[in-house]
Amino acid sequence: MSLKKLLFSFLLAASTFMATNAQYYQPGPQVETFYSEIDDSEQPYALYLPEDFDPDKIYPLLVMLHGAMSNHRLALKRVFGKTNLPGESDAEASRYFPEWDNVQYIVVAPYARGTMGYVGIPEDDVIQVIDKCRKDFNIDRNRIYLTGLSMGGGGTLFMGMAYADLFAAIAPVCPAPPDEYFDIAENALNIPVSVHQGGADPVVRPEGTRRIVDELRNIGTMVEYHEYPGVHHDSWANAYENEKIFEWFDGIERDPFPARVRYATKWYKNPKAYWVKIDKLTPGMLARIDAEFTGSNAVVVKTDNLDAFSLNLKGHPRFDTSNLLSVTIDGKEINSLPKYNHSFVRKEGKWETGKYHAPVVAKKQGLEGPMYEVVTDRHVFVYGTQNDSGKEEINQRKEIAKEAADFSVSFGGFFEQNSEVNPRVIADQQVSRDDLLHSNLVLFGTSETNSVIADMADELPLQLEAKGDSLGLAYCYPYNGNLVVVSSGLPFWTFVPDENGRETDQVIRFGGATGAQALKGMKDYILFRKSNHNVLVEGIFDNDWKLPVDVIEKLESNGVVVRE
Incomplete structure (x- = not known):
């Protein structure tokens, strides 16, 4: 090999190495940033990597949302069961990370603009941090979990429902949910939920949290409820004590092909869950779809306030491509073709097969308001x-x-x-x-x-x-x-x-x-x-x-x- 070719091969190998190892992360707790297009800013988030971190190993991801007047650094400490020392202020506690037991999780705690809640801009920040982790590390797609306390507990409820097929399970602690949560609570059908609450909490009253738990149970959600008698708003000390939240998440995996999908949304912003996608709705009006396999190649669908939807059945164990798919929509049976993506539109009040294509001037994802x-x-x-x-x-x-x-x-x-x-x-x-x-x-x-x-x-x-x-x-x-x-x-x-x-x-x-x-x-x-x-x-x-x-x-x- 000539010297010129040898040098070229060396430079190619070096550039490939740099491209695949452009970001170096150390084991343990640290703070990183991502670039936000919203206002051209670098936004921080706290990150934990196992002490024996192996970049080739596949890890579960736990996302932790902090409460009001708190931050990403404190949130990372909280989820590992570390509360402030006696007499220690949050400002003092934010200055350092103590030692804690190693867990085989990648843990991330977004800052999410401080005390803005988790709807809108902070919501986008959380999703960007998750996407960045999935890009930078080998994350198990079916083992992404969400937890948070107080405002972050409410954000856990809302984001768990708004992105229903992203998380394998959620664990809200003393949750104060935004109004946007209550319209879409039914999306929790396939998400195990563990709720933690202080029995004497004067900020997030236990009566309200109990109602949320009862409503989730009434719609078929798998819910555990842990109420700590006499505990005030700091119930996160109990919920995250001795890193037990990781033990609860262990073994829970997201099923990408549940037999039944129930999904509600008001906006094209979040149009899908699992194998169901809403293609046409009226923005601002709650649209619902409930789709369930009742047998091999047989799906029953109920809809409310929507005019088009698709079923993406590629890989679904109850779908056989060699046979016709029988779909019953709002009581009417339609035999669809044996393909992976089955689309249906409502015309003059009747459902039929066909794909909805949004006109150029129509509302669509990213262009819908409010x-x-x-x-x-x-x-x-x-x-x-x-x-x-x-x-x-x-x-x-x-x-x-x-x-x-x-x-x-x-x-x-x-x-x-x-x-x-x-x-x-x-x-x-x-x-x-x-x-x-x-x-x-x-x-x-x-x-x-x-x-x-x-x-x-x-x-x-x-x-x-x-x-x-x-x-x-x-x-x-x-x-x-x-x-x-x-x-x-x-x-x-x-x-x-x-x-x-x-x-x-x-x-x-x-x-x-x-x-x-x-x-x-x-x-x-x-x-x-x-x-x-x-x-x-x-x-x-x-x-x-x-x-x-x-x-x-x-x-x-x-x-x-x-x-x-």
């Missing part, structure tokens, strides 16, 4: 610089956009969690071609004040024309393969207490927050007068991003131009 979804992906806040009265007005517009980009969370005045999301805030003239192609945009103003809105005007459905300062209009809409939110008039978080100074249910529904956090609970569009609790019109665009006739009439009668 407004808060715009900021759960890569996004930019944009203020206008057109037709201003001077520098002072430009600064006022900029401050409004900066306030919108503040994701801080306030909890009843007791404490405030600083913003853990830091998107860009730029002027309309700074929006680049890359921004238009790869980012969702939150646009402030009208076509007269914001040049980006003006450039999009012919493709946007609504424009606030009414003069005066008493109206606020906000809506989301697809543009160039991304989503935009347009906020005209009063900012969407504008809140004025009622005449008695009280907050209303609607304010609580909007998160009781300023800035982007106020988008939580809002739908695709809202028009309000003086205060966002005084709603004139609100709702969800249909599947083709159209408005009902009665909504158009209400909008136009209140000074909004509607383009059909």
Whole structure:
């Protein structure tokens, strides 16, 4: 072999080694980061590798979610049964990792933006950390587990249901679930659940946790319930004592082909579980599917609020490709072809075989709303610089956009969690071609004040024309393969207490927050007068991003131009 060829072979081997060993991890506890497209930031997570870690060995993965006012470092300690020392603050306890017994698990604890819960941006962070672990290590696909305490216990319930076929089992501890959990609790059919609760918990009351356990049992979930008499909110000390949570997860494996799949969702964001996929639904309306093998090549399906679905049966032990598949949908039997993917659509109220293909303009995964979804992906806040009265007005517009980009969370005045999301805030003239192609945009103003809105005007459905300062209009809409939110008039978080100074249910529904956090609970569009609790019109665009006739009439009668 010539020297030139020898050198080439050496460089090729070296580059291959570097490519496959680009990331070095040490055994034991450590902190790593991943890159978030949402705001171009490095987000931390705590990671544990066994002391005798072997990169060629296949490991189970345990995901641990921390509670409010906590962090990833403390969460990693908690799941190994390590509480604070007497008199030790959380800040002090976060500074070090103590020694603990070795377990044959890879354990990860996402930071997930601190105290934002686990819906939306933090939810995406958790999934990214799981994906990164599956990329970096040999993870057993059927042995991924989820646990968490307090806010993280609620996140365990929600994410366990929202990603029903991702986890083999979940273990929520003193769980405080978000509202989004309760609509999809039925998704737990094939997920073993171990719930832990303090009997004297003043923060997460045991009565509420017992109701959650009873509801899960009533819908057929395999549930264990552990209540610790006299224990307050720190029931995680009991739940994770002596690393016993790992013993509970041991031996539980995810079944990728359960005989029965029951799945509910409101959004295309999470359309599938196991071998069932919902292809067409009405975003914002809870769609349900219950599919069960009743024999070899015989499936009975019940549906609610959906118009198309698919069954991916490749590898299912009860499906024989050499014979026809008998599918009974809502009482009607359909003999389908002997293939792996069987798709069905509802036409004029009747089910038939066929694949639903979403039109280009239709709602679909990633392009469906509601407004808060715009900021759960890569996004930019944009203020206008057109037709201003001077520098002072430009600064006022900029401050409004900066306030919108503040994701801080306030909890009843007791404490405030600083913003853990830091998107860009730029002027309309700074929006680049890359921004238009790869980012969702939150646009402030009208076509007269914001040049980006003006450039999009012919493709946007609504424009606030009414003069005066008493109206606020906000809506989301697809543009160039991304989503935009347009906020005209009063900012969407504008809140004025009622005449008695009280907050209303609607304010609580909007998160009781300023800035982007106020988008939580809002739908695709809202028009309000003086205060966002005084709603004139609100709702969800249909599947083709159209408005009902009665909504158009209400909008136009209140000074909004509607383009059909």
